[in-house]
Amino acid sequence: MALDARGLLARHLPVPAGLSPRAAALIPPDGSAIPTGLELGGVLLMPKSAPFTAPAHWRGLLAPSRRGLTGMADPGMDDAAWGGLASLLAAEGWPAGRGFVTALRGAGLHIYASTADTVAALRSGAIQLALVRSAVAFHIASRVDPSLDAVIPAPAVLMPSLIAMPQHLDQALRQAAMAFIAFACSPAGQRAALAADDMDSSFWPVNAAVSPPPGLPNLAGLAPRDPHAIAANPLPAIAWFAREMVGSGL
Numbered sequence: 001m002a003l004d005a006r007g008l009l010a011r012h013l014p015v016p017a018g019l020s021p022r023a024a025a026l027i028p029p030d031g032s033a034i035p036t037g038l039e040l041g042g043v044l045l046m047p048k049s050a051p052f053t054a055p056a057h058w059r060g061l062l063a064p065s066r067r068g069l070t071g072m073a074d075p076g077m078d079d080a081a082w083g084g085l086a087s088l089l090a091a092e093g094w095p096a097g098r099g100f101v102t103a104l105r106g107a108g109l110h111i112y113a114s115t116a117d118t119v120a121a122l123r124s125g126a127i128q129l130a131l132v133r134s135a136v137a138f139h140i141a142s143r144v145d146p147s148l149d150a151v152i153p154a155p156a157v158l159m160p161s162l163i164a165m166p167q168h169l170d171q172a173l174r175q176a177a178m179a180f181i182a183f184a185c186s187p188a189g190q191r192a193a194l195a196a197d198d199m200d201s202s203f204w205p206v207n208a209a210v211s212p213p214p215g216l217p218n219l220a221g222l223a224p225r226d227p228h229a230i231a232a233n234p235l236p237a238i239a240w241f242a243r244e245m246v247g248s249g250l
Contacts, residue, residue: 002235003164004032010165014178016185016207022219023185023206026160026226033162036184037193037203040134040224041083041159042072043152045119045141050128054151058088061104061129061153068108071118072131075234076242078114082234083159084131085241086227090155094231098240105245122148133159138202142215152217158224161203 003009012031015024019035026035046054052065061070073081088104089097105111112118115132119140122130130137137150163184165177183189190210194201204212204219212219231237 020208033164035160037161041157042087045130045137069128071110071127135202156222156224
């Protein structure tokens with residue numbers, strides 16, 4: 001994390017009780033952040049009636065039947081869109097994966113200012129494949145528009161939500177912050193977040209005692225990759241995308 005590298009975050013935060021082994025493994029070695037939910041950085045939202053099959057691998061987006069039909073948000077304008085770019089880079093990592101992203105842009109990738117714009121383009125028919133984070137895709141497909149389906153091309157990329165704490169807090173605020181982190185990761189906190197019925201509520205819980213919402217596939221079966229293995233620092237990849245894929249304007 002960039003903030004941690006600059007020495008702005010408190011370190012060695014207490015590990016909340018009950019974390020699943022997968023969630024616990026995502027805590028940085030210096031303990032500067034705690035995962036509060038797990039999702040996939042990028043999946044595809046598409047109409048069930050689409051005249052083509054869902055791609056099994058990200059490179060399937062280059063197939064002639066799918067050319068010009070994919071859209072995503074610009075990660076330089078929508079921070080949640082980094083997960084989508086990480087998924088496109090996943091097969092080869094950064095910077096080797098630039099070739100595939102460049103080829104996808106040449107095949108007619110549509111780039112929008114935000115995830116909301118990307119989903120709106122899908123529902124209007126301007127595109128047929130929306131690259132969005134999994135919580136958005138599963139929420140929309142299961143609770144908003146049943147004509148859409150969420151599909152997961154390989155390789156899947158894990159994208160945890162993280163909570164951190166500023167380094168310099170007085171004792172009272174530090175204790176309150178640590179209590180909140182413990183609650184957010186507790187069964188009660190996880191169930192409250194899952195019950196929110198919004199686009200952040202379709203996630204895999206970090207507490208081993210809490211089950212994921214219906215409709216989410218088995219996370220272990222997807223064998224998701226750690227985003228840090230793709231790009232230890234996402235900022236160069238995001239800057240490259242803004243410069244080479246977006247250019248001077250959308």
